[in-house]
Amino acid sequence: MSSTTGADEVEHYLRAVVEREPQVGECLACFVDRMVAEFGCDSSLLWATRFRDLRSPTATALEKRFRAQAVRCDCLVVQKAYTPVREVLVRDLHTDELERPERMPPCAGVRRTNTRPCAHWRRSPMAGYPD
């Protein structure tokens, strides 16, 4: 990574942010996962709050809960706040361990104003995470 980060790229990123919307029925976790895969994480809860603003503007407890879990940015939302359920994991042929797939399957769907993840994710327990 080097000199490619410039004003153009920032502008491209910002434009992407205002253009991107969750798909119909797409859940918070799948949306954030998809956006982080595509655009990376800017070390904020950018995509999570965008989802919240668009889908469920009153769900202000969401960020509070993330902060309480030390989830400070989007990539942690889908690594820490939520983790893929066993059913979507794939077996690594070398280590024989279950790992998250490179791309999550399409969202299993949630009701429109819901900030809960779909059936592909589970909410991680708060305990056991070193801050």
Ligand SMILES: [Zn+2]
């Ligand atoms: Zn991040």
Ligand SMILES: [Zn+2]
């Ligand atoms: Zn989903």
